[in-house]
Amino acid sequence: MLRLILFIVFVLSSSTTFAFENIIPEEWGSDPVFTFKSSPPPTHILKEGNLKQRIMDEYAQWKGTRYLWGGNSHNGIDCSAFTRRVIHTVAHLNLPRTAAEQSHTGYPVQQEQLKPGDLVFFMTKPNVRHVGVFVGNDQFIHASSSRGVMLSHLSGSYWQEHYLTARRMAPVRGMS
Template structure:
């Protein structure tokens, strides 16, 4: 009987050792697979800071270009009267005005009506408004109004008084604020 045990013992140890090695290989594979999704920066902290500064500078330039383009559009349209359903320099409404800014100055096609523009981009909080964001108001039971945020609490829109800059916190607009949407990520 002892001879049989001595004979079986090496086989048992062999199988236990093989199972242990197999388990170790599985664990190493899992670690390697999870690590392949981690990106380790090869930049020094100073180089990382320079990269972030370059990105900020680029974003600043993009915002300046966008502001310039929108202000050019304003200069071209500032004397145009408001006409419900209008889409020309003879008269324009708020959603056509916004659609034209996006198409002609930012090369982005958005829908024509306020009701369809509210579905474009992503919804953002009023406190997150940035240059170029759309800002919507409920001005009546079914009436909606849209403008483009210009920064510093101002938005530009085609109002019944014509093309205007207005403060978002002006009592009428503050009371009727509905939502804001971001079309362009800055």
Template structure:
């Protein structure tokens, strides 16, 4: 997969029409339909932007390829200074659970796709958008309310 040039890569069906300004926070705010002042952790968006388009590699944890749980570990560590387990199922057990309506920037979203246990994780941003590692598109921003993701969505929570 070709690395992006600062463009937000998404598979979300309802994306605000935005024009890249070159300012990461402004770009993400426009993309998600929120005010720039609503974005509380600049490092979070800089990290997502830096890794955007990095391909999926099961078990990977580098720019050559990364999986969803390693991406969550890296973002939680570098953006929030918090340590979480390596696997998405263990991460799901390590968070303080909350209701979907309580989601805030930096919370973790957990999914179950074709398995009996949690097997995917993403980082909540704003307006149902979340960053994660797609098996087909690598690091992208998606919409929780899109049918594919919402069908697999099982729980969410805040890293303690």
């Protein structure tokens, strides 16, 4: 017991910040193990501006990648795989694989209260959901089935007609 207490004190007093990763199910292609990460910090301690810049940097890596239903690479990617990769890269959060599952994670946020990193969901056809990552200034990034990974305006008539909900995955420091 004393060793455990000393270990906890050591970890808490250490200058290195560790984030405890979620377990990724095997069907997502990773070993279901616990890992420690030392950098960069998780979303809940990122400033909003820093988070937006990191999202846009990630978008620059994917811009123009073609849409491929079920795809999960630069050879082709679908909308939920894209949001999953962006959120994991910039915030070290693991999202479910499908847009329908992602639409039930985190907590709901009103469209007027959107902040960079929030997920925006649309019902594009009966029982077909689409998801993107809000970046601010009325814009979101997503993997469009017709144009690949791109930036769109949330206020566009198509997106407003099909808007479903928005979800916030974790609070961000400095945001109220």
